[in-house]
Amino acid sequence: MNEQTLTEAEIADLRCLAGMIIPRSEKYGVPGADDDAIFADIVNSIGRDRNDVHAALATLRELAGGPFAALDAARRGEVAAKLRADGGAPVRVLTRIVLLCYYRDDRVMLSLGLEARAPFPKGHELEQGDWSLLDPVRARAPFWRPAS
Amino acid sequence: MKEKVDVLIIGSGASGAAVAWSLAETRMRILCLEQGDWMKQSDYPTNGRDYEARVFSDYAISPNIRQRPSDYPINDDNSPIKVVNFNAVGGSTIMYTAHYPRLHPSDFRVRTLDGVADDWPVDYATLEPFFAENDRMMGVSGLAGDPAYPAHRPPMPPLPLGRSGAKIAQTMNTLGWHWWPSDTTIATTEYDGRAPCINLGHCTPACAQGAKASTDITYWPHAIRAGVELRTNCRVREIATGEDGMATGAVYYDRDGVEQFQPAEVVIMACNGVGTPRLLLNSSSGRFPDGLANSSGLVGRNLMFHPWAVVNGYVDEPMDGHRGPPLCLWSQEFYETDRSRGFVRGYNFQFNRTVGIGTEAVATEAVGLVPWGDGHHDAFRGLVGHRMSVGICTEDLPEEHNRVTLDPVLKDGHGIPAPRIDYSIGDNTNRMLDFAIDRGAEILAAAGARHVHTIRPVVYGGWHLLGTARMGNDPERSVVNSWGRSHDVRNLFIVDGSIFVTSGGVNPTSSIQALALYIADSIKQRLATLFD
Numbered sequence: 001m002n003e004q005t006l007t008e009a010e011i012a013d014l015r016c017l018a019g020m021i022i023p024r025s026e027k028y029g030v031p032g033a034d035d036d037a038i039f040a041d042i043v044n045s046i047g048r049d050r051n052d053v054h055a056a057l058a059t060l061r062e063l064a065g066g067p068f069a070a071l072d073a074a075r076r077g078e079v080a081a082k083l084r085a086d087g088g089a090p091v092r093v094l095t096r097i098v099l100l101c102y103y104r105d106d107r108v109m110l111s112l113g114l115e116a117r118a119p120f121p122k123g124h125e126l127e128q129g130d131w132s133l134l135d136p137v138r139a140r141a142p143f144w145r146p147a148s
Numbered sequence: 149m150k151e152k153v154d155v156l157i158i159g160s161g162a163s164g165a166a167v168a169w170s171l172a173e174t175r176m177r178i179l180c181l182e183q184g185d186w187m188k189q190s191d192y193p194t195n196g197r198d199y200e201a202r203v204f205s206d207y208a209i210s211p212n213i214r215q216r217p218s219d220y221p222i223n224d225d226n227s228p229i230k231v232v233n234f235n236a237v238g239g240s241t242i243m244y245t246a247h248y249p250r251l252h253p254s255d256f257r258v259r260t261l262d263g264v265a266d267d268w269p270v271d272y273a274t275l276e277p278f279f280a281e282n283d284r285m286m287g288v289s290g291l292a293g294d295p296a297y298p299a300h301r302p303p304m305p306p307l308p309l310g311r312s313g314a315k316i317a318q319t320m321n322t323l324g325w326h327w328w329p330s331d332t333t334i335a336t337t338e339y340d341g342r343a344p345c346i347n348l349g350h351c352t353p354a355c356a357q358g359a360k361a362s363t364d365i366t367y368w369p370h371a372i373r374a375g376v377e378l379r380t381n382c383r384v385r386e387i388a389t390g391e392d393g394m395a396t397g398a399v400y401y402d403r404d405g406v407e408q409f410q411p412a413e414v415v416i417m418a419c420n421g422v423g424t425p426r427l428l429l430n431s432s433s434g435r436f437p438d439g440l441a442n443s444s445g446l447v448g449r450n451l452m453f454h455p456w457a458v459v460n461g462y463v464d465e466p467m468d469g470h471r472g473p474p475l476c477l478w479s480q481e482f483y484e485t486d487r488s489r490g491f492v493r494g495y496n497f498q499f500n501r502t503v504g505i506g507t508e509a510v511a512t513e514a515v516g517l518v519p520w521g522d523g524h525h526d527a528f529r530g531l532v533g534h535r536m537s538v539g540i541c542t543e544d545l546p547e548e549h550n551r552v553t554l555d556p557v558l559k560d561g562h563g564i565p566a567p568r569i570d571y572s573i574g575d576n577t578n579r580m581l582d583f584a585i586d587r588g589a590e591i592l593a594a595a596g597a598r599h600v601h602t603i604r605p606v607v608y609g610g611w612h613l614l615g616t617a618r619m620g621n622d623p624e625r626s627v628v629n630s631w632g633r634s635h636d637v638r639n640l641f642i643v644d645g646s647i648f649v650t651s652g653g654v655n656p657t658s659s660i661q662a663l664a665l666y667i668a669d670s671i672k673q674r675l676a677t678l679f680d
Contacts, residue, residue: 025525045198048205077521084520096510100201103506112505112532119194120356123346124471129309133317134291137326142295145261145484147253147271 005050006043009067010057015039016069017060018098020080030111033102041101052093059087149409153179153377156398156412158384158427160184161239162657163643163664164418165363165371166282170668172374174675179410180376181400183383184218184236187364192356194348200506207353209243209608211235218381220560220567222422224610227571229453231422231610237380238364240420241333241657244611245352246360247475247498248288248331249654250279250662253298254484258650262485262492264576265545268649269621269630270666272298278665282658283331285370286361287339290331296480304336307345310468312501313476315536319595325481330498331658332475333361340366349470350504382408385564386431387415387440387640394679395440395640401562414639414671414678418664421451421613421646425552426567428617441617441634441642446627448553448616450546452651455573456609457540457581459588460511461597462531468501469508469533476501482587483653491579495653497588498539508532515601536597538588542580543653544573546615573605581605612656617646631670632663638679643667 006014019034031038046053060068063079071079083091102108106116115122154176157164168180193199193207204213209232211219218235234243253272258265276298283302290302306329309317313329320327334351335342345359358365372378381403388409390396397411417424425448431440439447479497482489502508509528512518518527555568573581585602592600620626623635628647634640643664645656652659671678 021520022524023522028525028529030525045201080520092514095513096204097201099509099513100198100204100506103504103509104197104200109505112529114505118196118199119348119350119470120192121346123348123357126308126310126347126468126472129311129314129317131309133309133314133321134328136321137295137328138293140295140326142298143326143484144252144296144298144480145254147257147261 010054011043013057013060013068014042016076017080018042020076021095021098022102028111030108031105033098038102038105041105042098045097045101049093049097052090053097055090056087056094059083059090150411152411152413153177154412155179155414155416156181156410157416157418158398159239159418159420159423159644160237160363160368160378161418161420162241162363162660164239164416165367166285166661166664167416167418167643167668168376169285169367169371169374170665171671172371172376174672175375178376179412180378181382181384181398181410182237182378182380185380186237187242187354189356189358192354194350194356199350200504203353203507207243209352217561220564221558222566223555223558223568227569227610228573228607229455229571229605229610230608231569231613232608233420233422233613236364237368237378238362240611241362242354242364243352244657245475246333246473247655248333248658249478249496250297250300251652251654251656251659252483255650255652258493264492265650266620266625269619275659275662275666278662278669279658281665282661286333286366286661287335287342288331288333289336291329294328296326296328296483302331304339307332307334307336307473307475310472310476310501311466312468312536313499315463315465315467315595316477316499319591320479322594323591325479327477327479327499330475330478332473334473334475335359335361341369345473347472349472349474349501351473351475383560383562383564384427385562387427389433389435389440389637393435393637395637405562414641416641416643418644420644421616422552422567422569424642424644424646425616426554429554430565436636441627441636441640443636444624444627446548446618446625449548449551450615450618451550451552451569451571452544452546452612452614452648453571453610454541454544454612454651454653455577455581456542456606457585457602457604458606459538459540459585459592459600459602461536461592461595461600462534463536463595463597464534466533467535469535470502470504472501474500474502482584489583491576491583493543493545493576493580493653495540495542495580495584498541500537500539502535502537505532508535517599531599536592536595538591540581540584540588541653541655542577542584544577544651546618546650547574552616612645612651614645614648614651614656617642618649619647620649632667641667641671
């Protein structure tokens with residue numbers, strides 16, 4: 001899916017909603033989900049979920065009584081809360097797309113102390129841990145149940 | 149007409165690969181038909197930044213969501229637990245978490261010990277050499293000495309404890325409860341051409357490193373070198389039978405969608421606990437009007453899933469998060485029957501490291517721990533990387549009303565009737581879940597966890613597809629005999645999880661493969677009298 005398969009009104013509402021789900025944070029120095037790059041990723045990632053996204057945006061518009069993006073901030077907050085509470089599976093799908101795209105953005109990953117990369121091929125380090133913790137379990141008598 | 153083969157295996161997953169490799173030494177002509185294709189490690193999700201999102205698309209665990217050409221739809225609307233699987237060379241060993249416990253000795257004697265369900269016609273001691281052989285072929289990491297099991301020695305050392313494992317271990321020691329590093333099929337050293345684990349942290353939807361054992365990289369290279377033919381993109385529609393009631397081969401659609409017939413002396417089904425009954429029921433004929441091998445009426449019945457729950461909480465200390473295999477430790481403190489708990493049989497705790505940050509965001513938002521709006525960042529950053537997760541795998545007892553049938557409407561891409569699932573969680577299992585969830589919460593409380601919450605059941609948790617063509621000595625109460633041969637069709641064998649009599653309370657892949665090797669060995673021992 002790309003922007004051509006969403007109407008301009010849907011794009012405006014989705015962008016506004018994404019920024020409400022995850023707003024920009026000065027405290028952590030991260031953009032909101034309505035950031036240009038992140039939002040482009042969101043729109044391009046809808047793919048096979050387009051029916052749910054269309055349904056969620058239709059519900060949003062219905063709750064708003066018109067274009068969601070045109071509402072004032074207070075009313076948008078009320079409508080978004082209602083959507084989250086009552087929107088059902090389509091809203092969960094839309095929210096999942098927003099979250100997954102947001103938390104793979106380089107700036108967001110770096111702000112969380114993570115490397116902005118795919119897991120493969122570098123992988124990660126995992127400490128071996130203290131295997132002496134197993135000593136009391138090793139000392140336990142076998143307790144599997146004989147079959148007869 | 150294709151040239152007749154000695155042995156036709158349907159399905160190349162956990163059991164089909166094992167039986168193919170074992171039979172290869174006979175020098176019989178062996179052919180395996182697989183509905184999927186070979187997978188490429190370079191295509192696996194952890195190669196890309198979108199690795200978490202692909203769990204919701206082409207690497208979804210549900211075939212109904214994934215919808216690859218190799219998948220067939222499953223009507224599981226009438227089940228609180230949805231079927232999950234993977235269809236390719238390697239089957240669901242491509243997409244599993246590589247947790248590899250064995251069934252216990254008591255699991256084979258539930259009627260004798262606990263007065264429920266039925267005993268198996270085989271026992272742990274009979275299967276023990278095949279467990280060991282399979283551990284060597286799949287490459288198991290673990291640690292000898294677990295007091296919850298008869299002695300066995302995995303060929304590779306265990307996965308690291310890490311921070312998460314150490315925290316769980318400390319907590320379980322405080323409670324005085326059993327724990328042990330899980331047996332896994334994740335290589336911790338170089339092993340049979342596989343590279344060791346580098347902690348990609350996203351094991352279930354296939355391993356880009358090739359450290360996780362799947363049969364496309366374990367059994368199949370050996371079987372093919374030994375002369376077995378594996379024919380991909382071939383979806384079997386039905387098993388054909390002759391006037392003498394013996395199987396004559398299989399009708400299938402090739403990669404071009406052209407109908408073919410493959411004649412065979414012996415047919416071995418390895419299609420899992422949903423695929424096998426589906427194929428048997430689709431193979432009805434005038435002689436077998438209720439489906440093939442179904443004189444007992446039990447084909448498709450007694451479906452068992454292992455109803456699963458998860459108890460999550462968040463601790464102050466940083467955990468491993470996504471930096472390691474989700475597998476970690478198990479506890480079998482509550483595995484064996486104690487009637488004072490209000491149920492019979494038991495369950496396995498599976499302690500997990502957690503998931504990538506995107507998945508953690510989705511999970512915490514979904515349960516209301518992370519809000520929309522201004523509080524989002526503070527809430528999420530206080531949780532991510534701090535999760536302790538206790539998985540609960542309960543024994544599911546066989547009940548005939550839990551079953552696989554053919555859907556009257558739904559069909560796959562080749563027009564073959566799709567399976568329908570009718571399933572409900574039994575009373576004994578529900579009581580077990582109540583108890584286990586309380587114990588899981590007790591563990592998290594002892595660890596000082598906050599925001600403890602439970603997922604029950606895990607809806608997309610139908611990994612373990614068991615019991616739908618059970619083995620037994622009585623042809624009226626079972627589908628195959630004690631060495632996997634159909635009671636009704638003497639050259640038809642079943643080697644997958646559908647032959648389980650009971651489910652035990654652990655992940656079944658190790659036991660499925662040990663059974664497949666045992667059946668292959670039984671065939672080899674009886675070659676001169678196989679059809680008597």
